[in-house]
Protein backbone atom coordinates (compact mmCIF):
# COMPACT_ATOMS: atom_id res chain seq x y z
CA UNK A 1 0.00 0.00 0.00
CA UNK A 2 1.42 3.38 -1.03
CA UNK A 3 0.01 6.23 1.05
CA UNK A 4 0.13 9.52 -0.83
CA UNK A 5 -0.29 13.14 0.26
CA UNK A 6 -0.90 15.79 -2.39
CA UNK A 7 -0.11 19.50 -2.10
CA UNK A 8 -1.57 21.77 -4.76
CA UNK A 9 -0.79 25.38 -5.65
CA UNK A 10 -3.12 27.77 -3.82
CA UNK A 11 -3.76 29.58 -7.11
CA UNK A 12 -5.93 26.53 -7.87
CA UNK A 13 -7.30 26.12 -4.36
CA UNK A 14 -10.85 25.69 -5.61
CA UNK A 15 -9.81 22.77 -7.80
CA UNK A 16 -11.85 19.64 -7.13
CA UNK A 17 -8.86 17.38 -7.73
CA UNK A 18 -10.44 15.63 -10.71
CA UNK A 19 -7.26 15.44 -12.81
CA UNK A 20 -5.10 14.25 -9.92
CA UNK A 21 -7.53 11.56 -8.83
CA UNK A 22 -8.10 10.36 -12.38
CA UNK A 23 -4.35 10.22 -13.01
CA UNK A 24 -3.83 8.18 -9.87
CA UNK A 25 -6.52 5.73 -10.89
CA UNK A 26 -5.11 5.40 -14.41
CA UNK A 27 -1.44 5.56 -13.30
CA UNK A 28 -0.71 8.50 -15.57
CA UNK A 29 1.85 11.27 -15.18
CA UNK A 30 3.52 11.42 -11.78
CA UNK A 31 1.63 8.30 -10.72
CA UNK A 32 2.93 6.10 -13.54
CA UNK A 33 5.71 5.11 -11.12
CA UNK A 34 3.19 2.94 -9.26
CA UNK A 35 2.18 -0.30 -10.94
CA UNK A 36 -1.48 -0.96 -11.62
CA UNK A 37 -1.54 -3.77 -9.08
CA UNK A 38 0.08 -1.72 -6.30
CA UNK A 39 -2.56 -0.48 -3.87
CA UNK A 40 -2.57 3.29 -3.38
CA UNK A 41 -4.42 5.60 -1.03
CA UNK A 42 -4.70 9.39 -0.82
CA UNK A 43 -4.18 10.15 2.86
CA UNK A 44 -4.19 13.94 2.55
CA UNK A 45 -4.89 16.71 0.06
CA UNK A 46 -4.19 20.35 0.72
CA UNK A 47 -2.85 23.53 -0.85
CA UNK A 48 0.34 25.46 -0.11
CA UNK A 49 -1.55 28.24 1.66
CA UNK A 50 -0.67 30.90 -0.90
CA UNK A 51 2.67 32.47 -1.79
CA UNK A 52 5.23 31.88 -0.42
CA UNK A 53 3.70 28.56 0.65
CA UNK A 54 3.47 28.67 4.45
CA UNK A 55 1.28 25.59 4.65
CA UNK A 56 4.14 23.49 3.30
CA UNK A 57 5.80 23.96 6.67
CA UNK A 58 2.97 22.19 8.49
CA UNK A 59 0.77 20.03 6.31
CA UNK A 60 3.31 17.22 5.73
CA UNK A 61 3.24 16.57 9.50
CA UNK A 62 -0.49 15.98 9.22
CA UNK A 63 0.13 13.65 6.29
CA UNK A 64 2.67 11.75 8.38
CA UNK A 65 0.10 11.13 11.10
CA UNK A 66 -1.94 9.30 8.46
CA UNK A 67 1.03 7.12 7.53
CA UNK A 68 2.16 9.07 4.47
CA UNK A 69 4.84 7.36 2.35
CA UNK A 70 5.32 10.04 -0.29
CA UNK A 71 4.25 13.61 -1.03
CA UNK A 72 3.35 14.67 -4.56
CA UNK A 73 3.52 18.35 -5.48
CA UNK A 74 0.71 18.83 -7.96
CA UNK A 75 1.32 19.46 -11.64
CA UNK A 76 -0.25 22.91 -11.22
CA UNK A 77 2.96 24.11 -9.56
CA UNK A 78 4.77 23.44 -12.86
CA UNK A 79 2.18 24.60 -15.36
CA UNK A 80 1.05 27.87 -13.76
CA UNK A 81 2.04 31.15 -15.37
CA UNK A 82 4.65 31.50 -14.07
CA UNK A 83 5.48 28.15 -12.45
CA UNK A 84 5.89 28.16 -8.68
CA UNK A 85 9.34 29.60 -7.83
CA UNK A 86 9.58 27.44 -4.71
CA UNK A 87 9.30 23.91 -6.08
CA UNK A 88 12.88 22.91 -5.29
CA UNK A 89 12.71 24.59 -1.88
CA UNK A 90 9.49 22.76 -1.01
CA UNK A 91 10.99 19.45 -2.10
CA UNK A 92 14.19 20.02 -0.12
CA UNK A 93 12.34 21.17 3.00
CA UNK A 94 9.79 18.35 3.06
CA UNK A 95 12.46 15.72 2.44
CA UNK A 96 14.90 17.04 5.04
CA UNK A 97 12.53 18.30 7.76
CA UNK A 98 9.67 15.83 7.44
CA UNK A 99 11.68 12.91 6.08
CA UNK A 100 9.16 12.25 3.32
CA UNK A 101 10.19 11.71 -0.30
CA UNK A 102 8.71 14.24 -2.71
CA UNK A 103 7.65 13.64 -6.30
CA UNK A 104 7.06 16.74 -8.41
CA UNK A 105 3.92 16.17 -10.45
CA UNK A 106 0.57 14.45 -10.31
CA UNK A 107 -1.50 14.41 -13.52
CA UNK A 108 0.02 14.70 -17.02
CA UNK A 109 0.67 18.16 -18.44
CA UNK A 110 -2.59 19.20 -20.12
CA UNK A 111 -2.04 19.72 -23.84
CA UNK A 112 -3.19 23.36 -23.78
CA UNK A 113 -0.65 24.21 -21.08
CA UNK A 114 2.07 22.32 -22.90
CA UNK A 115 1.48 24.27 -26.09
CA UNK A 116 1.58 27.61 -24.29
CA UNK A 117 4.74 26.70 -22.35
CA UNK A 118 6.45 25.71 -25.59
CA UNK A 119 6.20 29.40 -26.58
CA UNK A 120 7.64 30.50 -23.24
CA UNK A 121 10.98 30.05 -21.48
CA UNK A 122 9.75 29.56 -17.92
CA UNK A 123 10.69 25.89 -17.67
CA UNK A 124 14.19 26.49 -19.03
CA UNK A 125 14.77 29.60 -16.91
CA UNK A 126 13.85 27.76 -13.72
CA UNK A 127 15.54 24.51 -14.77
CA UNK A 128 12.29 22.58 -14.43
CA UNK A 129 12.55 20.36 -17.51
CA UNK A 130 13.57 17.30 -15.48
CA UNK A 131 10.27 17.54 -13.61
CA UNK A 132 8.20 18.32 -16.69
CA UNK A 133 9.43 15.62 -19.08
CA UNK A 134 7.94 12.61 -17.22
CA UNK A 135 4.59 14.42 -17.13
CA UNK A 136 4.38 14.68 -20.92
CA UNK A 137 5.21 11.05 -21.64
CA UNK A 138 1.67 10.00 -22.54
CA UNK A 139 0.27 10.15 -26.07
CA UNK A 140 -1.08 13.46 -27.35
CA UNK A 141 -4.71 12.32 -27.05
CA UNK A 142 -4.16 11.50 -23.38
CA UNK A 143 -2.60 14.93 -22.72
CA UNK A 144 -5.55 16.48 -24.54
CA UNK A 145 -7.97 14.57 -22.34
CA UNK A 146 -6.50 16.42 -19.33
CA UNK A 147 -7.31 19.87 -20.80
Ligand code: SF4
Nearest residue numbers: 009048051052053084
Ligand atom coordinates in the same frame (compact mmCIF):
# COMPACT_ATOMS: atom_id res chain seq x y z
S1 SF4 B 1 3.10 29.70 -6.82
FE1 SF4 B 1 4.00 28.29 -5.29
S2 SF4 B 1 4.02 29.40 -3.34
FE2 SF4 B 1 2.63 30.53 -4.76
S3 SF4 B 1 0.58 29.73 -4.37
FE3 SF4 B 1 1.42 28.44 -5.98
S4 SF4 B 1 2.48 26.68 -4.97
FE4 SF4 B 1 2.07 28.29 -3.44
